[in-house]
Structures are given as C-alpha cells and as structure tokens.
Amino acid sequence: VLQKGLKENFADTQVSVVDCPDLTQEPFNFPAKGICGKPRIADVGGVPYLIPLVQKEKVYDLNTVAKDIELPGAFILGAGAASSKILGVNAELIPIVQTKSEKKPAVNGSYVAQINPADKGCLLEKYSSKYTDCEFGLLANLYASEGQPGKVIEVKANGRTGELNFVSCLRQILEKQYGEKPVGMGGTFVIQKGKAKIHIMPPEFSTCPLNTDEDVNNWLKFFEMKAPLICQPVIVSRDPGFDLRVEHTHCFSHHGEGGHYHQDTSPDSVQYLGYFLPAELLFRIDRPQETHLVGRD
Numbered sequence: 001v002l003q004k005g006l007k008e009n010f011a012d013t014q015v016s017v018v019d020c021p022d023l024t025q026e027p028f029n030f031p032a033k034g035i036c037g038k039p040r041i042a043d044v045g046g047v048p049y050l051i052p053l054v055q056k057e058k059v060y061d062l063n064t065v066a067k068d069i070e071l072p073g074a075f076i077l078g079a080g081a082a083s084s085k086i087l088g089v090n091a092e093l094i095p096i097v098q099t100k101s102e103k104k105p106a107v108n109g110s111y112v113a114q115i116n117p118a119d120k121g122c123l124l125e126k127y128s129s130k131y132t133d134c135e136f137g138l139l140a141n142l143y144a145s146e147g148q149p150g151k152v153i154e155v156k157a158n159g160r161t162g163e164l165n166f167v168s169c170l171r172q173i174l175e176k177q178y179g180e181k182p183v184g185m186g187g188t189f190v191i192q193k194g195k196a197k198i199h200i201m202p203p204e205f206s207t208c209p210l211n212t213d214e215d216v217n218n219w220l221k222f223f224e225m226k227a228p229l230i231c232q233p234v235i236v237s238r239d240p241g242f243d244l245r246v247e248h249t250h251c252f253s254h255h256g257e258g259g260h261y262h263q264d265t266s267p268d269s270v271q272y273l274g275y276f277l278p279a280e281l282l283f284r285i286d287r288p289q290e291t292h293l294v295g296r297d
C-alpha cells in the first residue's frame, strides 16, 4: 500500500519490513534501541493553548504521560513545545525520552530548538545540557513504545515529484486506504540529502491574538536547514473527532539545526530513509475545550 502511494509523490521508493536498526547508534544516538513493544500514540494539549493567545499554565511531564498511557518507562519520540516555565522562553521541543520506571530513572535525550538571541538564527541544544526534568508545555504529539528492537517498516523515498511532504504523503496514503478507520504511525526518519523548510517559534509569545494561518506564519521564524536531519513524526490517518493534530514532525541534527518540519526544499536531490511502526492505541490527553483549526500545519 505504502509503496504504491509513495510512487505518486517520489521518483524512487522502496518499502520493506526489516529489523529496526540499533537506534542507540549514529545518527540517532537515542536512549533506546528500537521503537517496538506496545506502540501507542498520545496527543497532549493542543494548538488552542498556544494561539490565539498562550496559556502558559499548560505544562506537562513525559513521565506522567507515560503513566497516563499505561506504559510507565515508555520510550517517547515526537514533536512538542518546550515548557516556558523551565526555559524562560518559548521554544520547539524535540522529545526523545526513556521515561522513568520502577527500576531506572528517566533518560532525557531531547533537543530544544530556539531562536538564538545573539544572531536570530537557530540555537539547538541538548535538553539535558541545562535541565534535569522531563517537562513540556502547551502541546505534544508523541509516539511511545517499550523501546525494544523488532520488526519495523522501512521506507526509502528519493527525489520528490509531487507536492506533498514525506509525512503528509504517508498520512494520505493511510487515509485513502483505511478511510473511516484511523491508523496511527510513528518512528523516526532521516533526511539524508537535501534541504528542508523548518520553523522555530519565537522566544516571546505573541501579545496580540494570532487569528489566522497568515498571522501564525508571520509570527513563526522559518529557516532552510541542511541534511542530515533526524525527524520524529507522529501520524494519524484521520481525526475520529478527538481534535487531533494528524501530523506533526520535529527534527534535530548534529550540526546545530533543528525544529518543526514542513517540507524539503530540494525535491530533485532529497533522500528520505525512515523506520515506522503502526500504533495499537491512541490517547487524547487534556483536550482543549475551545478549539479551532488555525496553525495546524
């Protein structure tokens, strides 16, 4: 199914079932070996806590989320916002956390991408270089598993011929195939070659309401970042009415760049290599009561 759909958007694609590579190795350097074992997705908070105006009191803890999704000690990957209470500023969080269990303390391998006050460029840092907690703020889309090795879906896609980004393409294939039935997937992929359009939220929350996608795009800071970028996608084929963000991907690198993935900007030369697993369960945590569809890209 994936192979056929990808061919409509990429020149050269290959989908196979493989053993998950050891994710404790380069370029991932994750605290867990794999993405297998009780795979599940959590959508926590939401964009309505960020816009039109921020609700700074919305803070969460990944160790608590792991308990809430009935998987204490879970290995969590995904895309979220950093806690402005901890950082003092607004920033992108690239969560990569082995949460705490009865036997072991948490290992936080997350990254934070923020606007560098010195040059207004991207400042990417390991979360653990400054902080010891596992908090985040406002919203996060998370893929959780036991972090075990095992069989995963390997997706290779080179040379983009269509308009869709890699994640949207995968999501729309699932939506077309499974229709009403929501199918979720998470994991990790590497943009091995090319460049990508990435945003980072500014350090200050907007003091005037952001009411449209245009307002949001004027507020966000956009960059073109270089491969290799290691990206953590969370995908749900369609929203069964839980006010979900159906795709959300954050990335980091080993050359100081990272943030929220929109699209590659080098369609001819781009190379994607990803490892995915469908989720068995979906959890919706602290769903906003008042909602809208602005800023979901």
Ligand SMILES: [Zn+2]
Pocket: 079, 080, 092, 248, 249, 250, 260
């Ligand atoms: Zn994001």
